[in-house]
Amino acid sequence: GAGVSQTPSNKVTExxxxxxxxxxxxxxxxxxxxxxxxxxxxPEFLIYFQGTGAADDSGLPNDRFFAVxxxxxxxxxxxxxxxxxxxxxxxxxxxxxxxxxxxxxxxxGTRLLVL
Amino acid sequence: AQTVTQSQPEMxxxxxxxxxxxxxxDTSESDYYLFWYKQPPSRQMILVIRQEAYKQQNAxxxxxxxxxxxxxxxxxxxxxxxxxxxxxxxxxxxxxxGAQKLVFGQGTRLxxxx
Numbered sequence: 001g002a003g004v005s006q007t008p009s010n011k012v013t014e015x016x017x018x019x020x021x022x023x024x025x026x027x028x029x030x031x032x033x034x035x036x037x038x039x040x041x042x043p044e045f046l047i048y049f050q051g052t053g054a055a056d057d058s059g060l061p062n063d064r065f066f067a068v069x070x071x072x073x074x075x076x077x078x079x080x081x082x083x084x085x086x087x088x089x090x091x092x093x094x095x096x097x098x099x100x101x102x103x104x105x106x107x108x109g110t111r112l113l114v115l
Numbered sequence: 116a117q118t119v120t121q122s123q124p125e126m127x128x129x130x131x132x133x134x135x136x137x138x139x140x141d142t143s144e145s146d147y148y149l150f151w152y153k154q155p156p157s158r159q160m161i162l163v164i165r166q167e168a169y170k171q172q173n174a175x176x177x178x179x180x181x182x183x184x185x186x187x188x189x190x191x192x193x194x195x196x197x198x199x200x201x202x203x204x205x206x207x208x209x210x211x212x213g214a215q216k217l218v219f220g221q222g223t224r225l226x227x228x229x
Contacts, residue, residue: 003159033216042119042206042219043160056216089158098215101148101167106160 002026004107006092012113013082021077021110025094032075033104034067035091043091049075050098082114117142119209121220128197129228135182136192136223138207145169147209149183149190150217154204163205166190194225202227 005024013019025032031050035043045059049069057067064082069075079086089111093104118141128134140149151163166174166183173181178198182191194201207220 031215035217040222042208042222043217045216045218048216059216091158091160093160095215100146100210100212100215101165102210102215103162103165104217105162106152109158111158 004092004094004105006090006107006110008110009108010111010113012115014115015082015084017082017114019079019082019112021079021090021112023075023077023092023094023107025073025075025092026096026105027073029094029096029105030072031095031098031102031104032069033093033095034075034077035093037089037091037109039088046077046090079112082112084114087112087114117209117211117218119207119218119220121207121223123223124221125224125226127226127228128194130199131196133193133195134197134225136194136205136207136225138190138192138220140188140190140207140209142188142209144212147212149181150208150210151179151181151190151192152206152208152219153201154206154222155202160206164192197227199227199229201225 034046037043048056052072064080067077089109091109093106095102147168149166152160178195204222208217
């Protein structure tokens with residue numbers, strides 16, 4: 001079956017602009033995660049959804065970042081007033097449930113470049 | 116706070132040989148899982164192997180195996196008979212209790228020499 005998909009694959013924007021990054025999880029997966037990966041680093045957690053609600057948003061760096069998952073499937077990560085420091089690869093992952101050892105299935109990421 | 120440390124930024128190995136990637140972690144939890152993920156240039160993270168902490172037997176998946184030492188909080192990945200397709204970034208990761216969010220190490224870049 002289809003894996004996790006993310007669009008766009010690459011996004012170039014100017015400082016101060018607004019961007020939306022989309023994640024389409026594996027069908028039926030209830031848990032959805034967003035991570036941010038800076039160059040040469042491991043991914044860092046941003047936010048976790050269980051169904052439609054954000055169960056943990058402790059990783060969002062500030063109030064310019066916001067994410068939604070209105071129907072419990074597709075999720076959108078929104079970044080307002082982008083800054084050069086927001087440049088990174090944004091990874092989305094989904095999992096069937098939420099038990100501790102559950103495998104998270106990752107998408108190919110969106111590479112965001114803020115000029 | 117939980118932390119994961121990978122002390123080898125880069126490793127290289129000859130094709131068909133064996134290589135071991137190291138990982139240490141810090142947690143106060145008694146039962147937990149540990150993961151190794153592979154990230155090729157395509158950027159898509161792929162699960163390589165998983166270990167449950169209460170299981171004493173080391174996990175094995177074909178050419179991939181782990182050396183899990185719970186007391187030392189060490190979780191190394193051994194790749195046997197290395198193949199060119201194994202070249203990638205490898206990340207050790209640990210899911211936190213409650214949110215299951217993964218905490219990743221800094222990664223090890225593995226190069227396979229033909």
